[in-house]
Amino acid sequence: MVYRKIFLTAMLALSLFGVPHAIDADDGFEHQIPLGLPKMRVPKDNPLTGAKVELGKQLYFDPRLSRDNTVSCASCHDPEKGWSNGERFATGIRGQVGGRSSPTIINSGYQYFQFWDGRAKHVEGQALGPIQNPIEMDLTLEELVEKLNKIEGYRKAFEEVFGTPVTSDGIAKAIGAFERTVLSGNAPYDQFKQGKEDALSDAARRGMDLFFGKAHCSACHGPPHFTDGGFHNIGVGIENDEPDVGRFAESGLGGDRGSFKTPTLREIEKTAPYMHDGSLATLEDVVEYYDRGGTPNPQLAEDIFPLNLTDQEKADLVTFMKEGLSSPDYPAIKAPELPE
């Protein structure tokens, strides 16, 4: 073992955020990373390939991954609705309604924790959860594997990608690989930071200054992902008789009671309604909520306090989020042809 002290040579290793780049896979697949997003860490046991991403896309859009063939991943994470579902709560098979809203999967490949409470790690760890949830897609993994192995197109694709018949591990990896390609960057904010001064309107620029200053948004929603990937209690729903304890159910730490994962604000205009319980219909409602300092409770995050924003400041803040964080290259991915 050679011990070496940390030292600096001329300008080493500064991350080149803001420079679009692609990562080549063995089969020529290029992982296109939009302007403003950093290189994505991809698990060594699940390298991205074109065939795997395409398989993952088919699985993602296929309602046959649910018991009654009515619900796919895309049902609750719909590209046409910001990769969320446009409703307050997620709705599974037989019209069963869950207790939390559908978080967008945009840029989720960068996130360590998945779900509002972080009960899964990385996208591969998340992919099989809803499939097995009785009120979402309601299939056991055994049933799922047996079902998909009866579809010749999937059998062939799994043989090609993984060298095996359909397996639950392969399903998770393929869906995870596809989700790692659902990216939003190159927003007007990113272009502005790259030096394009007219990328943002005057109102959006004023809103940006508030976002990173008086309005305190960047304390948790900082770039490049506009989420810190962590968990915070902002008091939403805490007044309920039996409030959702959020992250506490997973961590057991008292400070996590009522905490939920910070959502990304990229493409935020498309992902209404807002908050873990979908209780705020518009971004204007969200700004009003923060402006009054959330809902007091013992675990309220210290970054939540009355902001005393003027009406003009509130409007500018909303303009920044809508205009500045919506990409002209929104990932409007269409459902592929499904295998038979």
Add this chain to the structure above:
Amino acid sequence: MLRLKGTIVTTLCLLGVNCFAVETEIPDVSGEEVVSGLSNPCGIAVQPGTGHVFVSDSAASRVVRFDPANPGELDEVVTGFPKDIYGKGPIYDIGPLGLKFLDQNTLAVGGGGLKDGQEIVRFYTVPEWGNSITADDMKASAGPVGPGDESVIGEGNFYALAVSPNAIFVTSNGDDTKGWVHKIDLQDNQPGDLQPFIKTKEATNVDAPVGITFHENYVVVGQMGEITVPEDSLLTFYGPRTGRMLANFETGLFDICDLAYSPSNERLYAVDFAWMDTAQGGLFRLDQSSEDGQQTVNSVKVAGLDKPTSLAFAPDGTLYVTIIGTAENDEKPGKVLKFSGDL
């Protein structure tokens, strides 16, 4: 978790060998417990000249010292610091935090017991052994940084300090949109005002500068990251004059709390509190490495420790580490550990 070597330790104790060994995970480094009964110790510094070790016994609102030759005897140095709480659960009582000597007789203490926007850095003339002074017996102070344009809610929790020939650098909690490292200019070794200096959050996009040290004309910062997120701590180098970020590295650690360079060979060490999973916490050596032609950091675990908070080297290369520990019954589980060998 502080791991005692069970049967082996018991056997050694019966033979009259040190009973408080700390298990280490690399060869040629040994550790032992030298002080116990502390309440959330959060800062440590070695006094030039005497070699006495000073500790922020934070929840006890005091700074104490011990002579390494006789660590069983604790001497109160400064008492009566204000006390606050940290965290939402678990919750820790905290008072004095970071410690650093400007010279043999001048001790700087980062405060943690006042609210953000009211907190100060205090400077004391060290009293003779056996004589204590109170927190108000300052010979100087710097701060506060109150609410304003630079900090929406004001600054507090001055976790750690680093001293260069011309300035003191102070990590803090406060405006999480900025993540300030503050600077106190030194003129003829006299401290000036506390000024916000480096916006580490804007530089790194990660929260919470906590650990800090000064080395070879670099301000070296351990960016703790989110306490609810693992493996997001950073090691970042800044220029001391401009505050410009020169390099930034992922470490794979959870929550870096303090940094120190070994005087023997300039290896860099960090302590990781690992808030969300304290079993992962410990003392780490941060080695230079490379990946795909880029310089990286390889974090090597030296010892698993139960909520370590600060570390300091003595000139002879002995390393002292404070740990908060875990209380069983009503005991005070805070400790100072000593590591020696190939550090």
